[in-house]
Amino acid sequence: MANQTKIALLKGYIETKGLKSTAQRDFIAETFFKTNTHISLEELLAKVKRKHKNIGYATVYRTMKLLGESGLAIARQFGDGQTRYENLPEDGHHDHIICIKCSKIAEFQNQKIEQLQSETAKKLGFTVVNHKLELYGYCADCS
Ligand SMILES: [Zn+2]
Ligand SMILES: [Zn+2]
Structure with a gap:
């Protein structure tokens, strides 16, 4: 699925939740869609901050929570107390x-x-x- 399609789906999901899509949220989602690892919130925050210093942890946390709920990201816990997110695999289940x-x-x-x-x-x-x-x-x- 193309990242632009995912952004559009996310916007639709955010609307159904009665929320507004914001430039910060879009940027966090776009940054996440470009990753190909199991990224923690801290790691994603560090990436996001390279371009937008004023984005905080709470915004990243809430955005990724929405992405997880919408099915556009998979939340994973591997026993180290961190929640990591990964993109939907293109080649099926792993x-x-x-x-x-x-x-x-x-x-x-x-x-x-x-x-x-x-x-x-x-x-x-x-x-x-x-x-x-x-x-x-x-x-x-x-x-
Ligand atoms: Zn090792
Ligand atoms: Zn994986």
């Missing part, structure tokens, strides 16, 4: 493996795991609509 020492986050896709998960759910009589799989350990540099 899972995460996280280093508990340096907080490196890698992504993986494995069709065998996906299949086993659906089979397991089916056996238990569940229809799965969503899942997250997170592996925690030490990365090659840390172990």
Whole structure:
């Protein structure tokens, strides 16, 4: 999905919430849409501040909350107390493996795991609509 489409969707969402879209909010969203990592609010704030020094943490926090609610960003918690956001993956679903020492986050896709998960759910009589799989350990540099 093009970033301009996402901005338009966000504006629509903000209107349905009875809020006004502001230049600051748009800029934060645009900055986020250009990222390709699992970015924390502090990291996003630092990026935003390079161009707009007067944007504060609270605005970034509220904007990302709206993006998460609207489905235009995925909020992730990897056990270090930080909320990180990532853009919707262009190539479908992926899972995460996280280093508990340096907080490196890698992504993986494995069709065998996906299949086993659906089979397991089916056996238990569940229809799965969503899942997250997170592996925690030490990365090659840390172990
Ligand atoms: Zn590490
Ligand atoms: Zn990811």
